[in-house]
Amino acid sequence: MATLLIDKETCTGCEACIPSCPFGALSMKEGIAVVDEKCTFCGACVDVCPVSAITMEKDEKTVTIDAGAYKNVWVFIEHEQGKVSSVSFELLGEGRKLADAIGCKLCGFIFGKEAAGFIKEAIAYGAEKVYVTESPLLEPYRTDPFACAAVNLIRKYKPEIVLFGATIQGRDFAGTVATTLGTGLTADCTGLDIDPETKYLKQTRPAFGGNIMATILDYPNYRPQMSTVRPKVFPMPPRDDSRNGEVIRESLPMTEDQIRTKVLEFIKGAEAVNLADAEIIVSGGRGIGSAENFKVIRELAGVLGAAVGASRAAVDAGWIPYEHQVGQTGRTVRPKIYFACGISGSIQHQAGMKTSDIIVAINKDPEAPIFKIATYGVVGDLFTIIPMIKEEFKKRLGR
Amino acid sequence: MKIVVCIKQVPDTTDVKINPETNTLVREGVASITNPFDEFAIEEGLRAREKYGGEVHVITMGPPQAIEVLKNALAVGCDKVYLVSDPAFAGADTLATAYAVSKTIEHIGGADLIFCGKQAIDGDTAQVGPGVATRLGIPQLTYVCKVREINLEQKKVVVERMMENGREVVESSLPALITVVKDINEPRLPSLLGIKKAAKAQIPTLSAKDINADENRIGLKGSPTWVTKVFTPEARGGGEVLKGELTDVVPLLINKLMDLKFIK
Numbered sequence: 001m002a003t004l005l006i007d008k009e010t011c012t013g014c015e016a017c018i019p020s021c022p023f024g025a026l027s028m029k030e031g032i033a034v035v036d037e038k039c040t041f042c043g044a045c046v047d048v049c050p051v052s053a054i055t056m057e058k059d060e061k062t063v064t065i066d067a068g069a070y071k072n073v074w075v076f077i078e079h080e081q082g083k084v085s086s087v088s089f090e091l092l093g094e095g096r097k098l099a100d101a102i103g104c105k106l107c108g109f110i111f112g113k114e115a116a117g118f119i120k121e122a123i124a125y126g127a128e129k130v131y132v133t134e135s136p137l138l139e140p141y142r143t144d145p146f147a148c149a150a151v152n153l154i155r156k157y158k159p160e161i162v163l164f165g166a167t168i169q170g171r172d173f174a175g176t177v178a179t180t181l182g183t184g185l186t187a188d189c190t191g192l193d194i195d196p197e198t199k200y201l202k203q204t205r206p207a208f209g210g211n212i213m214a215t216i217l218d219y220p221n222y223r224p225q226m227s228t229v230r231p232k233v234f235p236m237p238p239r240d241d242s243r244n245g246e247v248i249r250e251s252l253p254m255t256e257d258q259i260r261t262k263v264l265e266f267i268k269g270a271e272a273v274n275l276a277d278a279e280i281i282v283s284g285g286r287g288i289g290s291a292e293n294f295k296v297i298r299e300l301a302g303v304l305g306a307a308v309g310a311s312r313a314a315v316d317a318g319w320i321p322y323e324h325q326v327g328q329t330g331r332t333v334r335p336k337i338y339f340a341c342g343i344s345g346s347i348q349h350q351a352g353m354k355t356s357d358i359i360v361a362i363n364k365d366p367e368a369p370i371f372k373i374a375t376y377g378v379v380g381d382l383f384t385i386i387p388m389i390k391e392e393f394k395k396r397l398g399r
Numbered sequence: 400m401k402i403v404v405c406i407k408q409v410p411d412t413t414d415v416k417i418n419p420e421t422n423t424l425v426r427e428g429v430a431s432i433t434n435p436f437d438e439f440a441i442e443e444g445l446r447a448r449e450k451y452g453g454e455v456h457v458i459t460m461g462p463p464q465a466i467e468v469l470k471n472a473l474a475v476g477c478d479k480v481y482l483v484s485d486p487a488f489a490g491a492d493t494l495a496t497a498y499a500v501s502k503t504i505e506h507i508g509g510a511d512l513i514f515c516g517k518q519a520i521d522g523d524t525a526q527v528g529p530g531v532a533t534r535l536g537i538p539q540l541t542y543v544c545k546v547r548e549i550n551l552e553q554k555k556v557v558v559e560r561m562m563e564n565g566r567e568v569v570e571s572s573l574p575a576l577i578t579v580v581k582d583i584n585e586p587r588l589p590s591l592l593g594i595k596k597a598a599k600a601q602i603p604t605l606s607a608k609d610i611n612a613d614e615n616r617i618g619l620k621g622s623p624t625w626v627t628k629v630f631t632p633e634a635r636g637g638g639e640v641l642k643g644e645l646t647d648v649v650p651l652l653i654n655k656l657m658d659l660k661f662i663k
Contacts, residue, residue, distance in 0.1 A: 022629045024410060024429070025489075036462040037489040041619060042626045080563075140567075143529075143539055168562055172541045175529030179497060184623030187493070187524035206632070208410070208521055215628040222623035260538035260575075264557065264568040272564050280662070304662060322544075322582035323561065328520055329435050329581045336661055354635060358659065360652065366640070376655060377640040378648055388649045396657060 003057045004035050004045075010053035017045040017054060022212050042214075067199075070223040072129075073099040074159040076150075077110040077122045078169050080141075084121050086236065086277065087165030091229055092125040093237030094192055095163060098201070101194045104160065105129055111149045113139040123245035125237055130245055131157065135252040137259065140266070141169055144259045147176040149252050154181060156250070159224045161201055163192075166228035167276065174228050184218040186227045188332075190355070191215075201225040209328050209351030231276055232334040273323045274307045281335045283309030283326055283353075284319075287342020287363065287382055291319040296383060297341060300390045303399055309333065309353075311343045327352035342382050345370025362386065400453030400551055403510035404444045405500055405531065406437035406472065408465040409521040433468040436516025439579045441472055442586040443546060444514045451549050453511070454478040458503050460488065460496065466602050473597035474589030480600075481507060485607040490619030493522075497530025499617050502610040504535060512549070512556065513576040517542055525578070532576035540571055541578045549573075 013031040020026075025038035026045060033045075033054070046054050073095045078085040092106065099106040108127035110118050112134060119130050133149040150173070154162065162177075164170035166188045178185035190213075191204035203216045203225075218225040275281060282304070284297040294308070301308045310324040326333055328348040338356035343349060345361070345368055353359070354373060361374035362382050371377040378385055393399075411430045433441075444455040457472040459465050460483040469480035483503050491499065504510055513532075518525035525541070532539035544566065545559040554573040559566045561580050589597070607617055615621060641648045656662060 035489075037484070037486050037491075037618075038462055039489045040626045041490050042629050044629055143541075147533075168542060171525050172529065172539075175493070175526040176533045176539070178526075179494060179530045179533035182494070182623075184492065184494065185526060186624055187522075187526050202627075207523060209523075210632065213630050213632050214626050215630075216624050217627050218623050219625065261540070261569050261571040264570055266562075266565055266567050267559070268565040274564065276563055322580070325581075336659070337656065358656070360656070371640055372638050373635045374638065374640075376652055377638070378645075378652060379640060379642075380645060385645060385649065388645060389653065392649055392653045393662070396653060397662070 004039055004041060005055045005057060006033050006035065007053045007055070008032050010051050012051055012053075014050060016048050016050055020044045020048040022208075022214075065221055065223060067220050067223055070158045070160045072105045072107050072157075072159050073161045074107045074109055074131075074163065074224075075127070076162070076164045076170065077108045077118055077127075077130075078165055078167060079110075079112065079118050080169070082117075084118055085165055085167060085231070087167060087229070087231035088122075089125045089236055090231065090234040091163045091165065092122065092127060094229070094234040095161075096126050096237065098161060098192065098194050101196045102160070102199050107131060107159070109150070109153055111138045111146055119245075119247055120241075123243050124239045124241045126243070128245050129248060131248050131250065133250050133252050137252060137254065137256060140263050142259060142261055142263065143173050143176060144261065145252060145254050146173045147180065148254045149250075150177045151180050152253055153250055154224060160199060162224045162226045164226070164228045166230045170228050174226065178226055181224075183222045183224060183226060186216045189227045189229045190233050192227065192229065201227070203227045209347065210354055230332070230334065269321075269323060271308075275309060275324070275326065275331050275333050278307035278333070278335050280304050280306035280337045280339075281309045281326070281333055281353075281356075282306050282339040282341065283311065283343060284314055284341050285311035285343030285349075286313035286317075288314055288319065289342075293383075294320055296386045300339070300386055300393075303390050303393050303397070306339075307335075309338075311349050340370050340374070341386060343370055344368045345373065400447065400451050400511045400549070401508070402444045402447055402453055402455045403504055403507070403513045404437070404440050404455060404457045404472070404477070405513065405515045405528070406441065406457060406459045406468055407434045407516075407519045408432070408459060408461050408468045409434045409519055431464065431467065433471055434516050434519045434521075436518060436520070436579065436581065438516075438586040439581055439583050440514040440516050441475060441477065442584045443577075443579055445476055445587070446584065447512060447546065447549060451551060456481070456507060456510075458483060458500065458507070460484070460499055460503070463604075469602055470597040470600070471589065473600050474593040475587055476590075476593060480602055482602055482604045483610065484604050487607045487614065488618050490622060490625070491617060492622035492624045493524050493526040493530055494623055495617050495619075495621035497527050497534055498621060499607070499610065499612055500527065501531045501534035502612045503605060504531070506605065506610040509574070511551070511574050513537075513574070515576065515578045517578045517580050528576060528578040535574075535576070537574045537576055538571045539576045539578070540569060543577045543579050544582045546577070546583075
């Protein structure tokens with residue numbers, strides 16, 4: 001076990017360590033630094049202490065598992081309504097790099113009623129082996145049978161690394177799988193890297209609404225190393241339909257009466273939201289002023305084939321359903337182009353869209369914080385500007 | 400019905416600023432709040448109690464000052480609250496946290512229904528809820544935007560889950576763990592009487608030993624993952640404000656966007 005030691009004799013009470021702690025675990029007590037249980041032993045304070053009063057003792061955990069038994073990189077191939085989610089392909093692309101770096105195979109794993117089409121696609125996008133569990137109980141998606149199928153495969157074939165898309169499905173059952181296996185799971189990663197010698201997976205993810213980044217490792221006593229990875233972080237790999245792959249089938253060791261939930265129905269939304277997959281998003285905020293005025297946003301989105309987003313202010317005012325909300329208490333998106341219209345750009349909104357490739361801000365307030373992060377800003381009345389943008393696009397695109 | 404709500408104290412990220420010189424998070428003066436999603440979990444717990452009877456018990460794990468979020472829970476009308484606090488929990492990742500929370504729920508006698516926020520806004524992992532459900536051996540219902548019906552006799556609950564393009568209606572056996580999204584309700588404000596009562600309340604603190612936790616499964620020792628590096632993301636450049644007459648600015652903007660060769 002690790003301990004953070006603060007030498008009371010050496011500590012001068014200079015407080016240099018306090019702002020260095022990303023987790024707010026340090027405070028001053030009677031002129032001496034003290035640490036509380038928010039400490040994650042990241043060591044940030046050790047480096048800043050000018051008098052070296054802070055040290056960390058990290059006991060090496062005794063390795064009790066045979067880490068050598070764990071091989072290969074696995075990617076969960078997620079599908080919905082007959083279509084593989086693009087994040088699964090993106091992960092096959094990234095998984096290829098990881099597998100090459102440590103000299104192992106890249107594998108996909110697929111669950112469903114009938115998986116034939118998905119197997120082909122997984123192989124075309126780079127999987128050398130595909131593990132498949134088919135059963136009528138695996139459609140539609142439910143936590144219990146999916147977790148059971150995954151745990152069954154992982155226990156039997158022992159992958160080194162397992163990657164899931166950080167989607168509604170992936171984030172629902174990956175936690176169950178990791179807890180059942182008693183291994184680590186790093187959520188919503190935006191960067192992956194691997195040490196070819198130790199095979200440690202370096203998982204980088206945002207925290208505190210994207211204000212800090214943390215790189216996370218798994219202790220060697222816990223395998224596989226598992227992460228959920230945010231969609232649209234990695235590029236799509238090239239598709240090659242001439243590739244061949246091995247298919248390994250395992251049955252589902254579960255019956256319907258062991259499954260504790262039933263899907264009664266699916267209510268399709270009045271309007272497709274599709275924020276997660278969108279390459280272009282047009283979002284409206286407080287400046288839109290009413291539900292009716294969202295028409296200007298929808299019209300521009302229509303011309304561009306874009307999804308419609310909204311700020312919390314617009315959702316809370318009841319102008320547009322919550323499903324459209326982008327930001328800390330809504331969704332995190334990463335499109336190629338994000339239009340922020342009448343959105344001031346609070347830190348919470350930024351948490352949901354700051355990593356978009358291009359941000360276009362349209363706002364009448366030149367001091368709005370959105371202009372500080374916008375690639376391009378236009379100051380002025382959005383009801384004049386957006387229709388002009390729409391007409392100009394229509395002209396150029398011949399629509 | 401016994402309802403347990405799991406909540407977390409988080410820094411209010413509205414206040415979070417980056418020190419431009421050291422590139423680190425400025426923590427001083429940052430207020431601590433109840434994780435926003437957990438406010439909806441508390442409200443949903445209270446509504447279930449009002450409709451079906453029972454008690455709402457709230458637990459939080461954290462340093463002693465996390466007691467504040469429990470006082471807020473008492474002020475809005477929750478029946479009992481527990482602080483789970485022990486230096487031995489330091490360094491806990493989501494697996495070790497879920498273990499400690501599940502041991503706490505067992506210690507206070509279990510639950511018919513557990514509510515959590517879908518995720519906490521500081522860590523954003525969304526993993527502790529499912530972890531607790533798995534540890535307790537009960538089903539989980541995540542991203543819930545509506546609780547349609549609770550049937551205590553048949554031990555069933557029907558909820559709507561918010562999906563990418565619609566809502567999934569799911570029936571589950573009880574006990575179950577539900578994680579909620581923001582859209583589910585409008586949290587109530589505390590009453591004056593509630594605030595007064597909460598201020599005077601003695602809040603029980605449970606240690607690792609109290610909840611009968613295995614010391615090898617809590618804190619850093621029970622955590623498969625550890626944070627090796629923390630850094631500030633590169634500041635986003637930008638801030639090119641296009642100036643001039645709109646009749647010039649708009650075509651200029653479109654030129655720039657079309658140059659990306661992306662819009663088709």
